[in-house]
Amino acid sequence: MKKLTSMRGFSAYRIWAQLPGLEISYLPDLVMFGAGIALFYGVLVVGRSWLGPFTPQVEISRSPLALVPYAGYSLLRITIAYLLSLAFTLVYGYVAAYNPRAERFMIPLLDVLQSIPVLSFLPTVMLAMVALFPGRQLGVEAGAILLIFTGQVWNMAFSFYASLKSIPNEMREAAKVYRFSWWQRFIEMELPFSAIGLVWNSMMSVAGGWFFLMACEMFVLGSRDFRLPGLGSYLQTAAGAGDTRSILWGVATMIAVIVLLDQFVWRPVIAWAEKFKVEQVESSDAPRSWVLDLIRHSRGLSQIRKKTVRPLAERLMLHFAHKQPSNDAEPRSPWKIWLMRLLVMLLLAGISYGVVRVVMILTGLHKTELQQTGIGLAATFLRVNLTLLIGALWTIPAGVAIGFNPRLARIAQPLAQIAASVPATALFPVVLLLLIRIGGGLGVGSIVLLLLGTQWYILFNVIAGAIAIPTDLKECCSVFRMQGIQRWKKLILPGIFPYLVTGMVTASGGAWNASIVAEYFHFKGHIYTTVGLGAIISQASDESNSKLLLVATVMMAATVVTINRLVWRRLYALAETRFRLET
Amino acid sequence: MNEAAGNSTTEAIIEAVGVEKSYPQADGTRIQVVGLTNLSIEPGKIVALLGPSGCGKSTLLRILTGLSHPSSGTLLWHGKPLDGQMPNVAIVFQSFALFPWLTVLDNVEAPLEAKGVPAVERRKRALRTLDTVGLDGFETAYPKELSGGMKQRVGFARALVVEPEVLFMDEPFSALDVLTAENLRGELLELWLTKKMPASAIFIVTHNIEEAVMLADRVMVLGRNPARIRSDFNIRLKHPRDRKSARFVELVDYIYKVMTEPEVEHALPDAETTAEIILPTGGLTRDALKKQEGPLRTTKYQMLPHARVGGIAGLLELLHDHGGREDLFRLAEELVMDVEDLLPILEACVVLGFAWLKEGDMQITPQGVAFAEADIQQRKVLFRQAALEHITILKQIDSVLKRKTDHSIADEFFHDILDEHFAEDEVQRQFETAMNWGRYAEIFDYDRDQGRLVLAESSAPSQSSATPVIDTPTQNSAPKS
Incomplete structure (x- = not known):
């Protein structure tokens, strides 16, 4: 046996000799090889484009063939933004979890940042990035990536922080006691422990990235018109020209990319992350992925891993192990303490300056502007809550029906999942076309658009909640002949309550954020808009009206944070205590 | 080995000198968890630390391992103070604390990785240790594939692979079923006796009296609130020890007495052959006690044992069946209960005046007899009488509720009272027990959603109830808010 494997190493053509029988483990190698070459080509193309000179008005082609590279560019932007988010998450979460003093302001800050809509960051980020890389396409690219980053990062950071906080005491x-170095602690305890939360939040974040792609890839800042080749700009251009065929092509491409991502990235990652579940017994139906199986069976990859990753990991582990004789009680040198103090002072000074500026701008506002934002806020508030109501009204009965009926669930759940993974923005043009044809304005249309983006969160959670209601409780209701309203009041609503709250919280946050895209829309050369805070933000961003943008953003962030504090957090607490089904 | 252990001239590996632990409370005072304690761990000995649950034995273990720093006092490692350094020790945890994403082998290798042992050497040592604890063949398994006993074997392997000077164990067998625990205990002892154990001392924290007597060369019994050593003695019985032997039983009985009647001094059975006292019962001298009580407020408030009314009734019925008096050890045996579980029920019977303890026996009182013989409704009346007579917090609640015109009050009021006397977790448990007893006795109703206590219908003052209400005008000092 040993001899045979060593002989294989000598003559590569032996692979051919074995092809008829084709050992399964070589097929993966071929696939992986192809993937490697494709990746290399992609790097070449991107490099040429990004490092090229700045072309402010990239002509966006509407040919379906152009969609392939466009999808690639968009995917790359989202990927880079995601990697940035991950890096930020790890640092931010780590510091917040281990530095109690920093924690006290870092976590509320996260709450606020989370509620600031992506578009509000747009003008600042873009102008800063373009100034940073003058004359290169890289500047605009970096700006777009940063924008996508601001839409992805906050929930990931929060998840990582929460995971770190919940590591069991005895494990710590x-x-x-076994004197792990910080590196070992990170690799073998903290990262694995937070893996599952990070994976799910990453999925959500990336989905959010698609949502705002259209806004991030093509926009006007004052007199300047920025365009980047990508799926988002393709859709926007197509919508601008009212080209239905191109819109459908674009939407189809986006769905295809999302489905591929799901198959080739998320599913394998979820299946792989299964091993990080902290559970006492093995679960019977673990998620599986054929791609993961392929990777695991690839002999070439495992060889590469053995030659590169493992020795490197070993070197790192030992390096940090030797380095840590007395880290614990090391007294801080006084200059370090002073440096820290100086930094904190500077930070505080910066924050106060910012606050003062904001207050000055706010007080310098016209009454009409304030009135306008106030009315906008009220309108969006009503719209968001109407959306939630409508969403809840149809998803609760539907979700419960699906959850209670296993046969229905088997058919409906995958369908709903596909429907939900399609970003609502991609469908906006289609929906808008329909609405215009029917004759409804954006006032009604925006509600439909918001609904498209947010109802899924409620539906999924209700299904999960209905499935989680124990059978014996259902049987008990049947025995006592509880039916109709009584059954809903005593069993179903309390049973799904915690899940419903989770779904509504997510939907509410999503709806506020989506209002920016839903209330203001470029279409066939027109701007369709309706009264609302989201429209004000979009418009202010378009016109580079930083004053109005600031006011509207502050208002929206304040509203979202307040609603979270006053309503959702309380309902959460109630769900956690009174409506918890203990096993 | 065990003969040498009795020699007190051997130098201690770890020595705790005047160690204390207290936590600051929100109101600025401190709650003491571990009282002034002197303790040493010497080579060649298995030391068992015994005590009821929540008495602070785990805290003491964490101080000794360097995981937690004492509020005052010093920890000496071979005579030198530890300055934030972790000594060469290992801990076997009650919850196993394995990393679920690492295989058995990786789990055992992890501490060696931390020490910077190279891969080949690491693997060799890990495999050898896994072999010692009987886990060969399971190297590539993940912890979740293993049974509880097997998981704890991984815990042992991980601890032994670092060749610690002292092997600490925090209730290592209490998450396992009885048979598995017994088996594992036997194997541990065998490793120790045949000197295959790469540790020079073992320190085990447990609430299982028999486990302590079975394993230990030296036993320390810890009292609670705050934790303080009540008794400290060497056991000289030869291994393997026979559970049924008279001396074994005597020792177990003795420990029961120390744990249940801490105020009384108990004589150690047959001092020359079985055991020798290191510290007299009562722990430290009275002077030392007084000295350390100075700035700290010790708990004077009555502490409720966390027992359910059903348990109290059951125990009293059994005792009544046995003619009203029974040996504690035998009671525990008959009920197949740990002291951990039995002790609070026992204490509850005593504070309620249904029984009393003497020399390791439990004796039922006339009230206890009446309660045991009563029907459901009568029991409530009797329990109510006993509660209002003996239980401070229930007395307070009753009198406050009667004085208020709307006969109701927010539960925070009593939380505040308890806050002054107990640590945070304990406040919650005290409150839960008080609610449980008070609702059963129909002294009040508790609306959990509103967080309010309301006087029960039957005890509204207008209605002269059959129960003599003892309205003590005491201790109603409103807590500062």
């Missing part, structure tokens, strides 16, 4: 003590 084990790491401490």
Whole structure:
């Protein structure tokens, strides 16, 4: 046996000799090889484009063939933004979890940042980036990537922080008693422990990235018109020209990319992350992925891993192990403390300056502008809550029906999942076309658009909640002949309550954010708009009216944070205590 | 080995000198968890630390391992103070604390990785240790594929692979079923006796009296609130020890007495052959106690044992069946209960005046007899009488509720009272127990959603109830808010 494997190493053509029988483990190698070459080509193309000179008005082709490279560019932007988010998440979450003093302001800050809509960052980020890389396409690219980043990062950071906080005490003590270096603690305890939360939040974040792609890839800042080749700009251009065929092509491409991503990235990652579940017994139906199986069976990849990753990991582990003789009680040198103090002072000074500026701008506003934003806020508030109501009204009965009926669930759940993974923005043009044909304005249309983007969160959670209601409770209701309203009041609504709250919180946040895209829309050379805070923000961003943008953004962030504090957090607490189904 | 252990001239590996632990409360005072304690761990000995649950034995273990720093006092490692350094120790945890995403082998290798042992050497040592604890063949398994006993074997392997000077164990067998625990205990002892154990001392924290007597060369019994050593003695019985032997039973009985009647001094059975006292019962001298009580407020408030009314009734019925008096050890055996579980029920019977303890026996009182014989409704009346007579917090609640015109009050009021006397977790448990007893006795109703206590219908003052209400005008000092 040993001899045979060593002979294989000598003559590569032996692969051919074995082809008829084709050992399964070589097929993956071929696939992986192809993937490698494709990747290399992609890097070449991107490099040429990004480092090229700045072309402010890239002509966006509407040919379906152009969609392939466009999809590639968009995917790349989202990927880079995601990697940035991940890096930020790890640092931010780590510091917040381990530095109690920093924690006290870092977590509320996260709450606020989370509620600021992506578009509000747009003008600042873009102008800064373009100034940073003058005369290169890289500047605009970096700006777009940063924008996508601001839409992705916050929930990931929060998830990582929460995971770190919930590592069991005895596990921490084990790491401490056995003197793990910080690196080992990170690799073997903290990262694995937070893996599952990070994976799910990454999925959500990337989906959010698609949502705002259209806004991030093509926009006007004052007199300047920025365009980047990509799926988002393709859709926007197509919508601008009212070209239905191109819109459909674009939407189809986006759905295809999302489905491929799901198959080739998320599913394998979820299946792989299964091993990080902290559970006492093995679950019977673990998620599986054929791609993961392929990777696991690829002999070439495992060889590469053995030669590169493992020795590197080993080197790192030992390096940090030797380096840590007395890290624990190391007294801080006084200059370090002073440096820290100086930094904190500077930070505080910066924050106060910012606050003062904001207040000055706010007080310098016209009454009419304030009135306008006030009315906009009210309109959007009503719209968002109407959306939630409508969403809840149809998803609760539907979700419960699906959840209670296993046969229905088997058919409906995958369908709903596909429907939900399609970003609503991609469908906006189609919906808008329909609405215009029927004759409804954006006032009604925006509600439909918001609904498209947010109802899924409620539906999924209700299905999950209905499935989680224990069978014996259902049987008990049947025995006592509880039916109709009584059954809903005593069993179903309390049973799904925690899930419903989770769904509504997510939907509410999503709806506020989506209002920016839903209330203001370029279409066939027109701007369709309706009264609302989202429209004000979009418009202010378009016109580079930083004053109005600031006011509207502050108002929206304040509203969202307040609603979260006053309503959702309380309902959450109630769900956690009274409506928890203990097993 | 065990003969040498009795020699007190051997130098201690770890020595705790005047160690204390207290936590600051929100109101600026401190709640003491571990009282002034002197303790040493010497080579060649298995030391068992015994005590009821929540008494602070785990805290003490964490101080000794360097995981937690004492509020005052010092920890000496071979005579030198530890300055934030982790000594060469290992802990076997109650919850196993394995990393679920690492295989058995990787879990055992992890501490060696931390020490910077190269891969080949690491693997060799891990495999050898896994072999010692009987886990060969399971190297590539993940912890979730293993049974509880097997998981704890991984815990042992991970601890032993670092060749610690002291092996600490925090209730290592209490998450396992009885048979598995017994088996694992036997194997542990065998490793120790045949000197295959790469540790020079073992320190085990447990609430299982028999486990302590079975394993230990030296036993320390810890009292609670705050934790303080009540008794400290060497056991000289030869291994393997026979559970049924008279001396074994005597020792277990003795520990029961120390744990249940801490105020009384108990004589150690047959001091020359079985055991020798290191510290007299009562722990430290009275002077030392007084000295350390100075700035700290010790708990004077009555502490409720966390027992359910059903348990109290059951125990009293059994005792009544046995003619009203029974040996504690035998009671525990008959009920197949740990002291951990039995002790609070026992204490509840005593504070309610349904029984009393003497020399390791439990004796039922006339009230206890009446309660045991009563029907459901009568029991409530009797329980109510006993509660209002003996239980401070229930007395307070009752009198406050009667004085208020709307006969109701927010539960925070009592939380505040308890806050002054107990640590945070304990406040919650005290409150839960008080609610449980008070609702059963129909002294009040508790509306959890509103967080309000309301006087029960039957005890509204207008209605002269059959129960003599003892309205003590005491202790109603409103807590500062």
